[in-house]
Amino acid sequence: NTDNTTITCCADDICIHSTSPDHLQRFLSSFYESASSCDLIISPGKSRIFSPRPARNLPEFTVGNNVVPLCTQYIYLGAPVQIAPSIPVRQRVHPIVQDLLARLQRRLTPLKWLTNYSAGVSIPVARTIYIAFIRSVIDYLSPALCQLSRSTLQPLEKFQNQAMRFILGCPASTRIVNMQHELRLPPLVERIYPSVTYFSIKCLYYLHLSPHYSNIIRTSLDLDAPRPQLRQGGCTLVSTVCSSIRRLNINIVAENVDHGLAPWQTPVPAISYTPVSKIDLPQIQQKRALEAIDRLSSSLNVAHHLYTDGSLQQDGSAGCAVFSPTLEPPPEGWTGHRLPKSSSSTYCELNGLLDVIISITRTRNNGLIISNNTVDHLAKAACQLDPPDADAPTPSLLCCRKMVRHAARSPTSTILRNFTRYLLVPHMLSTHDTSESHISDIVLVP
Template identity: 55%
Template sequence: MPKILLRPGHNNPVFIAFLHMYKSCSPLRKPAVLYHLLHSFYESSSSCGLIISPEKSRIFSLQNPRTLPEFLVGPSIIPFCTQYLYLGAPVRVLPTTPARQRVHPIVQELLTRLQRRLEPLRWLTNNVAGVSIPVARNIYTAFIRSVVDYLSPTLSQLSKTALDPLEKFQNKVMRCILGCPMSTRIANMQQELRLLPLVERIFANVTFFTVKCLHSSSLAPHYAGLINMSLDPDSRPPQLRPGGRALIRNVCRDLRRLDINVPQEEVDHGPPPWQTTPVAVSYTPTCRRDLPCQQKQLALEAIDKVRSSIPASHTLYVDGSLQIDGTAGCAVYSPTIEPPNEGWTGRRLRDWSSSTSCELHGLLDAVSLLLRTRSNGLVICDSQSALCALSSPKPEARSLVNNILRHLVTAIRHALVIHFLWIPSHVGVAANDVVDRLAKAACRLALPAADASPATLSHYKRRIRTSAQLSTTRRRNVERPASVSIQHYDHFASRPYKYRRRGLLVRRHNVVAARLRLGYRPVWQVGEAEDVPHYSSSKLCDAHNASHMQHYCLECPKVADLILSSLCLRHLQVLINSYPYFGGC
């Protein structure tokens, strides 16, 4: 039975009637009836002003196309096909994927596209004069993995077994970036490059997108309604296609497992446009390439210049802090205003707040302080993202920005002048260092009861990403007792290290450092052999279980005469102890 896809006319009542008439026909007359009704549908749509594009129309049929007549849309013939592209993803019309097919057609089509994008990266990662490892990782995430991220809603409808070829593709890319051999542990490479398993990332992307839709229902109201109905045990969700059912089922399972209850965002439109005026913001004319002393001098000059233009003004420094453990805080400090009774102290914020929102909370406290004292002021901040959010049409923390704008409207009514200035951070400005210490100290304060439950999107994103990383962590924990390379990498991962980005032969240096850090799997681990001694006989002196670095460098009698002195011996012993055994020589 042929099926037709006419994307422009799905909401046309003539097209709906056409489908009902087609379904009521007998199977033997359906091709002829379809030909006649398609022509009638074309004429009816044309009379209503609806133009059907033959280039975007296709006919799918499980029967042999040679046994079917030609179907026309006006003078053009609609071609037959077995799949079509929708938002870049191939969609097959066959009811099920054949069991003998090893790779799903959507995955196969995507792998073909990714393989073409991998070729430039292979050329750029030449081990002699290629790009550095951090640059190669950025190219992969922006140029290759972004295609997978875009198709995550489609790929999440497939099983994890069907997505295994994509995981193998990322493993190949990681070896290409690091310049490591096939025997390198995948878990070590993922941790070194800070990459999630690709399959876990696909499902994490869809889960976080669902959280955003539940938080802001205006993004996708129909999808958010389906998720809410599926999460409610008393409601009965509507009938969906198999792919849609799989998507909803997987997302709801992850939300229940993570125990995520997303509060709906309150709509805040801010002050009316006729009341808002452009925010007065200035920036210190400096950049990162300038020396710290030069940046400090330019910052002090900018402060004096702006402060002299505001009559009878106070100077306020603000800062926000987000710690590694997720605690957040903000602080305000002024050398020209009398401190409060309890002294200058910061304010604790919700855990896992973004750094920009922490800075915006500080700006809000500074503007509120100027309104209470009815004084003009210069607010100094070291966050460009927070100051840019004040004039952005789509800021990150809309409610905070709108609250600041309302305070600025009130300040204008009271004839107050409030100016914002950006200065570079950590360049030796004394007052800015004081407010930085206050903001960090505020992270250790008790969290107010009203803010005890975090409800920020960054908190949910971190939880979802952490959950996606659990599979790699569990696999490393299981393999660690019998894996020399994982134990070796744990020794190096505990120490901070940064790959060189620029310099002579930087790629070659990066690859050597990566191989030393990641280690090599011994032969008995690669072959998965059992009951094999971990150390074979020495290649020089045939000593039993002595094929390792310490024996060759310090104990082998064949090289004893090459060691010059006991001082060199001690230096070599320290060197070997700092580089644990990583798989034999």
């Protein structure tokens, strides 16, 4: 970077921003020489000069002996960029949305063909094709689309409604909320804004992903800090993201880059897993787990057994607990502790394992960490404890994503609840829970 030139790279796509034509040309010449010395070829045919200045006021820019042509619109990383200071009065669709709709319509044609025959693909397969082949383009462009207003994005909603009718084969009179509920597809606006909010939270967690953007978001979250100087689209993006984060009241702590001692300076625990499969009968799973426990116990001196489990309740409360019949309990007893709301089940299990490992390393004991339902009641009781304090584990990124998506879908969920009051849907549920006798994982810590 220089005072007048900034380089943005993503893989082999390079974008050079410069406020000085002379500096830009010097950089192009220097970059061409450096690339040629490494036997790298720069394609002038794929390069463009984009400037809001009139073409007559710009010199010719060259890469080697080739002149780079000027343009008024180009595609960078899949997002269209063009000179359009304002939308014409008679143009009802934003140029970016119009260009995106043209690309999506071309991708919708194969899906229409696949769903237009009696022997075509099933609804679940058609839904998967739509998500992976069509909606993924919208997800990719979410940061650019988030700079537009909700009313401007309405043509995209109409496109998704059209796609849902093709997938389900529904007439035009079918309620949109019914199709969304059947295909589990939220409105695109409710996906675009939460996706960008989650991406911003991820950048605040991992500052190395986008230091400049992270600094702008963190500064804008502080109401007393001066506002950064941004263009209109950037201001809309930052304002939308900051409003969502404040409304969710998420405490975002940046990742601690200090990971402690080097791997060769810390003891590596020996880990062993029970050789079972989910397709095995529960009796076989239990038998193999007990055999593994006996085998590992005999290989250790004074091996303590520590049981751990995590629990996630219907209301989103989460907790984990630890219990040992041979170790002396901590001063507060085997009570477990509360975890951030909307934590995933994996997050709860891993926090339980972390508590056990910390307990073993502090007391310098050998032990077997057994993850099963022995302490399930303790883990469930931990969900009712007081919310975690500032020193407790911070919410994971998955927790934050659940909170963002849940808050965004709440208006649609309210509509669905009000509508389904008048529907009678029979449910047949048959479960066979054999988890009480299942011992899943065993971890050995020296």
